[in-house]
Amino acid sequence: MTNLKRLGLMLLCLLIFKQSxxxxxxxxxxxxxxxxxxxAxxxxxxxxxxxxxxxxxxxxEKWFSGNKSFTKTISVPFPWGSSLSGVNDEADIAWYSRNINIKPEWKNKRVFVTIGASDWQTTVWLDGKELGSHQGGYTPFSFELTNLKYGTNQNLVIRxxxxxxxxxxxxxxGYGNARGLWQTIYVEARGQNFLENLHFTPDIDKKNVKVTAYLANASTKDLELKVEIGGNKKISVRQTFPKNKTEYSFVIPITTTHLWTLEDPYLYEVKAKLGDDEVKSYFGMRKISTVYLPNTNYMYVALNNKPIYLQLALDQSYHPTGFYTFPTDEFMKNEILLARNIGLNGIRTHIKVDVPRKLYWADKLGVLVMSDLPNFWGEPDKNAQQESEYTLKEMIKRDYNHPAIFSWITFNETWGLRSKQEINGKKESIYLPETQKWVASVYRLAKSLDATRLVEDNSICCGAGHTETDINSWHEYLPGEGWEKHLKTIDEKTFVGSNFHYEKGYLQTDVPNINSECGNVWGYEGSTxxxxxxxxxxxMMNTFRKYPKIAGWLYTEHHDVINEWNxxxxxxxxxKETGVSELVDGMGIKDFHSDIYLSTGNEISRSVKPKEEISVPLxxxxxxxxxxxxxxxxxxQMYGYDALGQKKTWGSISKTIPYQxxxxxxLEPLKLTMPDEKSVVIVALIVEDNTGKTVHRNFATFIVEGNSPTEMTLLNGKKAKLLSFEAKNFSDSQWSKKQWNVLDGAKVNGAGAGYFEYKIKVPTDANxxxxxxxxxxxxVSSKQLFAKDMDKTLAGNENYMLGAKAEPSQNKNAYPMTDTSRYPSAVSVKVNGIFAGKFDLTNDPADHRGILSWHYQIQDRKLREAGSYGYRLDINIPQKAIEVAQSSGELIIRLEVDEKLAGGLAIYGDKFGRYPMNPTVVLVY
Incomplete structure (x- = not known):
C-alpha cells in the first residue's frame, strides 16, 4: 500500500471516528x-x-435571517434554566441557531424537522424562510424543509x-420549568406519501391486531402498504391504501399469541412500508378491561382478563439538573426499574406527558402507566379548554401503541376547573355544573380516541367529585392511624348508584374503586x-389489604422533588433506609407489595403488660x-430488646394457614404470651409456600410497659445492679448551637459541640x-440542627403546588429519613472526671427502627422527631472512677462532643428511640 493510500485510509478512519x-x-x-x-x-x-x-x-430585527450573532451556547434538548442546558433562566423568549447539512442521498425523499416537545409557542426558519409555527408544550410537531441545498450547510433558527x-x-x-426545547430535535427523510401515524389495536380474545395507518394528506393514487410483524412466526401482509383517503384499517390474525404481561412483557416488532416510506414500530398483545375479583362483586382493573391489584407510585418525572428532561436513556430505564424492583406494578406520570423513551422502557420492562393530561392554573375558559383538548388528542395519538399505558387521566384534583364567582359579596372558586359537563365531554372525547383503555375524568380530591369515569378514584393523605376509619368509610359508601365521591347529577357505576394518591406527606399539619x-x-399497607373492595392504591411518590420529600x-x-431488614431478617420494602400479604391490621404497635396474653389479628x-x-x-418468631437494650429471643412457633x-x-387470631419483663417485642411473621420459599414477611411490635428493673441477670449470666435515670435529668449542659428536649424530655438534644452531665447518687446498698x-x-446518636429547630424565623409554607422551594427540615414535623449521607460526631465519656472512652457516632438516623419514637407520638396530626433513634453505647467505667464514687457517694457522668467533629448528641429515654431503656449504670458483682 502506498503512503498516499495509507494517508487517505487514515483520514477516512479519522472522519468516520469523528462522526461516530x-x-x-x-x-x-x-x-x-x-x-x-x-x-434515515x-x-x-x-x-x-x-x-x-x-x-x-x-x-x-429579523434574527431569523442570520444577521444576529448569538452570544450564548445551550445544550439541547435541556430546557433553559436547567443546569444541564448550560444557561440560566433570564427571559421568557429565546432563540436557537445551528447549521444543518442534509445528505445528498435524501434528495428523492421529503425531509422534515421534528421537535419532540417545546414549551410553548415555537417557530422555525431555514435560511430565513419560515417553515411553520406550533403552540403547545408536550407533544411532537414537524415542519417540512422545502428550501434544501443538499450537502451544504444551512442555518436552522428556532424562536x-x-x-x-x-x-x-x-x-x-415550579419544580423546574420546561422552557423551550425539552425533547430531542431531529431531521428525517420520509417518503413522498408518508405514514403520519401507525396504530395497533390488539384483540387477544379474537387473536388478532387491528392496524390503522394514517396519512397527513390523501394520495391521488392507491398505495401498497406492507406490514411485517416479527416473532416466533413472522407475519407479512400486503394491503392497498386507497386513494383519496387519510386513514385505512385492516386486521391481521395472530394465531399463536404471545401476550404482553408484567412478568413477560413481550413486544411484537413491526416494519411498515408505504410506497417509498418505511417505519419501524412495535406493539404488545394485551387487553385492558375490568373484571370482578373472583368470588366477589368487587370490580378490578384487568390485564388480559385477569384482575390486577394496582400498586403504583405517583411519578413527578423530574430530574434535579434536567427538570422535565432526563440526562440519559439509561436514567429513564432505571426509573422504571426502581419501581419494578421494589414490587410496584405501575406508575402514574403526574400532570406531565412523559418522554416516549421512558414509556418505551415501561413497555420493555413490564410496568403499567397511568398517563396524565397536564393542567392549567387559570380558569376553564375557551382557551384553556381548547389547549386541553388539543393536547389530549396529540398525546393519545403519540402514545397509542404503548402497551404499558392502561389509563388516561384528563384532570387532577380539579386544578384549573374552578371559576371565581361572587357569592354573598365574597369571591369564591366554584366547580360549576357547566364545567362538570365539559369534563364529562372530555372523558367521552378520550374514549372516542381510544376505546382500548380506561379513562378517568378527574383524579379527585378536596371536595370535588366524579362525573363520568371508568375508575372511581380518590386521593387521601392521612397519618398512619387514620387509615382504618377512612377505608372503612370508603368500603361502606362505595356501591353502584351511590353519589359518594360524585358530583350532583352523577352516580357511581360498576367501575373499580382505587386510591390514586395516598401517603402521609399531606396528612400532618402543614405537611411533613x-x-x-x-x-x-x-x-397504611396493612389497612389497604383488609379492604379488597378498594382495587389498589397509588403512593405519593416515586422520588422526592424540591418541596415534597416523601x-x-x-x-x-x-x-432511603427503612430499617425493616434489621427488624425482620431478609425483609424489604418489597414485602409491603407482596401478592400474598398477611396483615395484622392498622395497629402495628401496642402497649401491653408483662406476661399478658394477647391476640394478634390476621x-x-x-x-x-x-x-x-x-x-x-x-x-x-418473638424477639426484641430488654430494658438494658440487650437483644433477646422469647420463642418461635409454626402453623399452617389456608391458601386459595x-x-x-x-384468619383465626394469633395467641401469644408477652415476656415477663420491660421490653420491646417484635413478632415476625414469615409466610412460606410448600417448597419452603418465603413469599411474604411482616411484623407487629409490642411495648411491654413494666417497671424499670433495679437488678438483672446479664446475657453472660452475671448478676448486676442497675442505676437508671431519665435522659432529661441532666445536672448540667452546654452546647455551641442549641439544647432542647422532645416530648417532655423523652429525648434530649444538643447541637454542635458541648456536653451533657449527669450526677447519680449511689444508693447505700450498692456495695x-x-x-x-x-x-x-x-x-445515643449524633444530632443535626435542622432548620425547624433554629432560633430564627423562617419563611412559612408557600404554594407547594407551584413548586415553592424550601429546606426539607424547615417543616415543623420534619425529621429527615436515614439515607446515604452521614452526620458523624465524636463523643468522649468521663466518669468522675476520669476518661472512660471515646467513640464516634456515625449518624442521626430516623426510620422504622425508631419504634418507640413512633409509638409514643401524640396523635394530633403533628410529629415530634418521629422515627428517630440511636445506637447502644456500652462503655466501661474505670476502677478509679468507682473508687472516687466510694468516697463522694455519687457518679458524675459527662458525655462531651469534640469541636473537631461537632455533630451534636442526642440521648434517648425509655419511651423514645428503639431500646426501652433509660441511661443506666450497670454494676456487676
Missing part, C-alpha cells in the same frame, strides 16, 4: 421514538447558539415564546417535610392465581467495694 464520536457524545443520541422510527434520521441534539430576547425584539399564560398546561413546572415514611406506610427515593434517586390477602396448594406455612387463589379472609466491673449504657 460526535454522534455518540451528544445528549440523548438514541432515536426518541422506538414506537415510530425511520432509519439525524439527531440535532447538542450545542446550539442561543440568545435571550428580553425585549421581544427578535422578530422586528420559543414561553411567556406564562393562564390557559397553557403548566402542570408542576422530610420524614420517615416507612412507619405510616406500614400501617419519595421512595431521593431526588438524586439514592435510596388478615390474609391473596392477589394472585398462583397454584400453591391448599395451605401456606407461617413461622412466628384470590382469597381475602380474616461499690464489691463491684467487679461497671459500665455505662445508653441509647
Amino acid at each position: 464520536f460526535s454522534q455518540e457524545n451528544i445528549p440523548l443520541p438514541e432515536h426518541p421514538r422506538p414506537d415510530f422510527e425511520r432509519e 434520521w439525524l439527531n440535532l441534539n447538542g450545542n446550539w447558539a442561543f440568545e435571550f430576547d428580553k425585549n421581544d425584539a427578535g422578530l422586528t 420559543v415564546d414561553d411567556k406564562r399564560r393562564d390557559f397553557t398546561l403548566y402542570g408542576k413546572q 417535610g422530610d420524614v420517615d415514611w416507612s412507619w405510616d406506610y406500614h400501617r 419519595g421512595y427515593f431521593r431526588f438524586d434517586r439514592s435510596e 388478615y390474609l390477602s391473596v392477589m394472585t392465581d398462583k397454584n400453591l396448594g391448599k395451605s401456606l406455612n407461617l413461622k412466628i 387463589a384470590w382469597i381475602q379472609k380474616e 461499690l467495694d464489691k463491684v467487679m466491673s461497671a459500665s455505662f449504657v445508653a441509647e
